[in-house]
Amino acid sequence: MKFSIFRYNPERDTKPYMQKYEVDPAPDEPMLLDAILRIRQQDDTLGLRKSCREGVCGSDAMNINGRNGLACITPLDTLSEPVTLRPLPGFPVIRDLIVDMSAFFKQYHSIRPYLVNTEPRPEKERLQSPGDREKLDGLYECILCACCTSQCPSYWWNPDKFVGPAGLLQAYRFLVDSRDRARAERLDDLNDVYRLFRCRTIMNCTEVCPKGLAPSRAIEKIRLMMTGDSI
Numbered sequence: 366m367k368f369s370i371f372r373y374n375p376e377r378d379t380k381p382y383m384q385k386y387e388v389d390p391a392p393d394e395p396m397l398l399d400a401i402l403r404i405r406q407q408d409d410t411l412g413l414r415k416s417c418r419e420g421v422c423g424s425d426a427m428n429i430n431g432r433n434g435l436a437c438i439t440p441l442d443t444l445s446e447p448v449t450l451r452p453l454p455g456f457p458v459i460r461d462l463i464v465d466m467s468a469f470f471k472q473y474h475s476i477r478p479y480l481v482n483t484e485p486r487p488e489k490e491r492l493q494s495p496g497d498r499e500k501l502d503g504l505y506e507c508i509l510c511a512c513c514t515s516q517c518p519s520y521w522w523n524p525d526k527f528v529g530p531a532g533l534l535q536a537y538r539f540l541v542d543s544r545d546r547a548r549a550e551r552l553d554d555l556n557d558v559y560r561l562f563r564c565r566t567i568m569n570c571t572e573v574c575p576k577g578l579a580p581s582r583a584i585e586k587i588r589l590m591m592t593g594d595s596i
């Protein structure tokens with residue numbers, strides 16, 4: 366299979382370039398990450414992040430033939446050639462396919478991604494009804510791979526001001542958690558022309574999420590909560 370891969374080492378290169386590779390995928394190595402690891406046997410200077418190989422850690426997110434995804438769960442037989450690999454768009458490149466995630470995680474931490482509850486602690490744990498627990502489905506599964514945020518044009522222009530779809534999905538996850546007591550503060554913090562309202566409902570985020578989540582729906586529900594409409 367033929368590949369064209371973005372290369373850039375700021376310590377060595379004056380500008381980025383695309384490098385061509387060719388590999389024969391083994392029958393028992395059906396995923397894109399398998400092929401990239403074979404390429405690395407030819408050229409160990411190629412930089413990328415990866416860990417779990419199971420679509421769980423979120424570290425091998427990249428732009429695959431123009432669309433963000435996880436290399437480890439992308440079957441090679443779904444890809445047209447040359448398979449073109451680039452780093453996540455809109456994020457600063459550290460080297461080759463490795464991007465700087467600092468701004469992404471700064472936005473994630475800004476939504477206070479933890480339960481806020483100052484009521485006295487129960488003896489064992491804070492319980493939820495099955496119905497309240499169900500409200501977290503489709504939200505807690507996010508692996509913070511950044512595929513959505515990196516595909517969002519609103520985030521490209523305002524990474525320091527717009528929380529972005531991944532952070533907003535998590536904001537909604539805590540807004541609907543029956544154990545949290547900071548709903549009003551959380552809504553107040555997001556009620557801003559940039560932090561939430563920079564979303565233009567372009568839907569790229571939901572389109573590319575490798576876990577099948579829908580950040581755009583979560584964003585819509587936060588807006589409805591702000592206006593007091595039912596969710």
Ligand code: SF4
Pocket residue numbers: 506507508509510511512513514530531534573574575576577578579580
């Ligand atoms: S919502 Fe989906 S695409 Fe976005 S960070 Fe979470 S898992 Fe990745």
Ligand code: SF4
Pocket residue numbers: 516517518519520529530563564565566567568569570571580581584
């Ligand atoms: S729906 Fe909103 S958050 Fe999602 S890609 Fe579009 S502008 Fe970005």
Ligand code: FES
Pocket residue numbers: 415416417418419420421422423424425426435436437438
């Ligand atoms: S290597 Fe962990 S999600 Fe792909």
